[in-house]
Amino acid sequence: MSGIKGIGLLPLIVTTSQALQLYKKVAKIKSSIGKLNSELEHSMVNSQLIQMLTLKESVQSTRIEGTQVTFADMIEETTKKNKSNDVVEVENYMEALSEGIELIKNGMPISSRLIKQLHKVLMGKDIRGTTSSAGDYRGIQNFIGPTKRMKDAVYIPIGANEIGDYMTNLEYYINSEKHRSFEKEFNQDSEVLLDETSDSLIKTAIMHAQFESIHPFLDGNGRMGRILIVLNTMQDKLIDKPVFFVSEELEKERIRYYNLLNGVRGKDPDWFSWIDFFLDACQRMSESMLKKLESITALASKGLDKINKDASIVNHIWFTTFVKPYVTVSQVAERLGIAVTTARKGLNVLVELKLLDVDHSKKKNKVYVNYDLIRLLQRQEM
Known part of the structure; x- marks a missing residue:
């Protein structure tokens, strides 16, 4: 044939x-x-x-x-x-x-x-x-x-x-x-x-x-x-x-x-x-896509409510994780133009608020992860 x-x-x-x-x-x-x-x-x-x-x-x-x-x-x-x-x-x-x-x-x-x-x-x-x-x-x-x-x-x-x-x-x-x-x-x-x-x-x-x-x-x-x-x-x-x-x-x-x-x-x-x-x-x-967008917007808003600091640098770091769900301290510092110590402190605040996760066993080059965002992006709508 x-x-x-x-x-x-x-x-x-x-x-x-x-x-x-x-x-x-x-x-x-x-x-x-x-x-x-x-x-x-x-x-x-x-x-x-x-x-x-x-x-x-x-x-x-x-x-x-x-x-x-x-x-x-x-x-x-x-x-x-x-x-x-x-x-x-x-x-x-x-x-x-x-x-x-x-x-x-x-x-x-x-x-x-x-x-x-x-x-x-x-x-x-x-x-x-x-x-x-x-x-x-x-x-x-x-x-x-x-x-x-x-x-x-x-x-x-x-x-x-x-x-x-x-x-x-x-x-x-x-x-x-x-x-x-x-x-x-x-x-x-x-x-x-x-x-x-x-x-x-x-x-x-x-x-x-x-x-x-x-x-x-x-x-x-x-x-x-x-x-x-x-x-x-x-x-x-x-x-x-x-x-x-x-x-x-x-x-x-x-x-x-x-x-x-x-x-x-x-x-x-x-x-x-x-x-x-x-x-x-x-x-x-x-x-x-509409469902994903609604869910992700709600996640971002929930994070801002937890941070509870208007115009805080932590807010900007939180939004950075919506572009880079896996992110390092140096990447945040470079992206936002802030000191490495400021970036590390802000990321750790987000970990304490249970908005991000990090491998506590690592001493250097820690990666901070926005798992909630990744889950929403990967979700299959039936």
């Missing part, structure tokens, strides 16, 4: 009934996103939380690719000098994601230029992947499959000579600009064209699957495609903060995720099932 070959150009067509189902889900998700936006706007920990969620997204996205590192591993590794290959891969992802967020904030549109720039960061220090072509579209045929033989391929993407045309088609689609490649015939009585004017959530689902199917790089396509989900929702102003992190939900159903992605390819694509699945993942993600 030969693998599925290629993918069509955008836009795509679904039935009127399918479009109605999708837009009903979109309305529900946007209600959840509206609540999340409001909570982020008023939360005392939104900037700290975004950094932790960015790290969690980086972990989950690389786990989809097969790394074994966990969120807890990454938190612990912040105090270490020698890091494993998997940890370096997560750090690469986080660096590329953070750079992409800044570029979008500064008005740079999603384009081949941006994608190549971020891919170079993503693959620059990669241990597992192919670094020689970092930041460049592939010049040869590639394929997806369980072995290194093309005859075993599950999917064979478009040829390298077609990447330019396909990425131009995708770039115009992402940026809601009309392009000559968009012309398609469809039955207006029973079908809907999901073109460049479609809802942002639906377009994000389509963009991700299309990018993955073009598979423009030799390696790193999955990770790059999931970074684009975050950037596209920011560019379209779907959410005010860069927290549209859906990789955790996709990782939970990895086999289904890959099966449905493969389903949009070839001569008889099933785009509805993929978009429907992606929207469900977005709904779960937004609800889960």
Whole structure:
């Protein structure tokens, strides 16, 4: 059995009934996103939380690719000098994601230029992947499959000579600009064209699957495609903060995720099932994130009540642990620009208040841990 070959150009067509189902889900998700936006706007920990969620997204996205590192591993590794290959891969992802967020904030549109720039960061220090072509579209045929033989391929993407045309088609689609490649015939009585004017959530689902199917790089396509989900929702102003992190939900159903992605390819694509699945993942993600944010805000407030000192340096040290749940005295001192003795005294106050834990058996280089925050970030919502 030969693998599925290629993918069509955008836009795509679904039935009127399918479009109605999708837009009903979109309305529900946007209600959840509206609540999340409001909570982020008023939360005392939104900037700290975004950094932790960015790290969690980086972990989950690389786990989809097969790394074994966990969120807890990454938190612990912040105090270490020698890091494993998997940890370096997560750090690469986080660096590329953070750079992409800044570029979008500064008005740079999603384009081949941006994608190549971020891919170079993503693959620059990669241990597992192919670094020689970092930041460049592939010049040869590639394929997806369980072995290194093309005859075993599950999917064979478009040829390298077609990447330019396909990425131009995708770039115009992402940026809601009309392009000559968009012309398609469809039955207006029973079908809907999901073109460049479609809802942002639906377009994000389509963009991700299309990018993955073009598979423009030799390696790193999955990770790059999931970074684009975050950037596209920011560019379209779907959410005010860069927290549209859906990789955790996709990782939970990895086999289904890959099966449905493969389903949009070839001569008889099933785009509805993929978009429907992606929207469900977005709904779960937004609800889960809202609960996490509410719980973490409550934890921060509880800590301030225990400290009971307005504008105290201990307050600032407490909030520092929301960025670095595993933290040393020197890290706090450097981050806040305070004396080491002041940092140590403040951290020990938090230990006495049972807000942090520390290994009392160690004499030097003690690590202070905000376990309550880590538990809330790791909590799985059912």
